[in-house]
Amino acid sequence: MLRWLFGLIFSALALLLLVLVLLRWVPPPTSAYMLQSPVHPVQQHWVPASGIAEVARRAVVASEDQKFWTHDGFDVEAIQKAYAENQKSKKGRRHPRGASTISQQTAKNLFLWPGGGYFRKGVEAALTVLIEHLWNKNRILEMYLNIVEFGPGIYGVEAASQSYFGKPAARLSAAEAARLAAVLPNPRHWSVRAPGPYVQSRANWILGQMGYGAPAAEPEPSDDEVDDDAAHAMPPPADPAADGP
Numbered sequence: 487m488l489r490w491l492f493g494l495i496f497s498a499l500a501l502l503l504l505v506l507v508l509l510r511w512v513p514p515p516t517s518a519y520m521l522q523s524p525v526h527p528v529q530q531h532w533v534p535a536s537g538i539a540e541v542a543r544r545a546v547v548a549s550e551d552q553k554f555w556t557h558d559g560f561d562v563e564a565i566q567k568a569y570a571e572n573q574k575s576k577k578g579r580r581h582p583r584g585a586s587t588i589s590q591q592t593a594k595n596l597f598l599w600p601g602g603g604y605f606r607k608g609v610e611a612a613l614t615v616l617i618e619h620l621w622n623k624n625r626i627l628e629m630y631l632n633i634v635e636f637g638p639g640i641y642g643v644e645a646a647s648q649s650y651f652g653k654p655a656a657r658l659s660a661a662e663a664a665r666l667a668a669v670l671p672n673p674r675h676w677s678v679r680a681p682g683p684y685v686q687s688r689a690n691w692i693l694g695q696m697g698y699g700a701p702a703a704e705p706e707p708s709d710d711e712v713d714d715d716a717a718h719a720m721p722p723p724a725d726p727a728a729d730g731p
Contacts, residue, residue, distance in 0.1 A: 667692050
């Protein structure tokens, strides 16, 4: 019985490694998050890195993981900072801070399910280590940009660019890329098409982090924007570079 169990575990691990090796070069047919989407059919169209504007790559790194190119899958400093600030949330801080890297988010979106819990975070961590060792950084970012959710049922930067701006991802401007990246922490509640005050401020902050304007402190959503920023729609940020850098 024990031998059978070890054999099953070994076979599952070998299959996982084979899948990860293949995904180093082959686009995935779908992802766990797409399969669990509340909106069907989902919109998603894979494009290679060469079909994605450089400003889109820069925007998501500025928004989600500014140490992406130098860490090994985990941002220890961000984790420590998030823990300290989330302790404050128990004493009155409004919104918990996350610390997931792009590598972790790629593992989660591709293979896992929403929500927390130590088991899921443990599996996510193990997958992140494997992805960091089997893929390079460019492939991780390419995968992330192709599977991450930008709105209900809209997955990947190509589908988002076509849906929101009527153009391919290769032609995204800096301001458009910043608007897409701004909703990533909560894409089912915050709107790219009609950005509210928080998404507006976050898009402008991302532009500053990208070098378009003066850097400023990262904004924090107000209580009524945590779940539905689109209810307070504002005009989109001015485009500092209509054709990108």
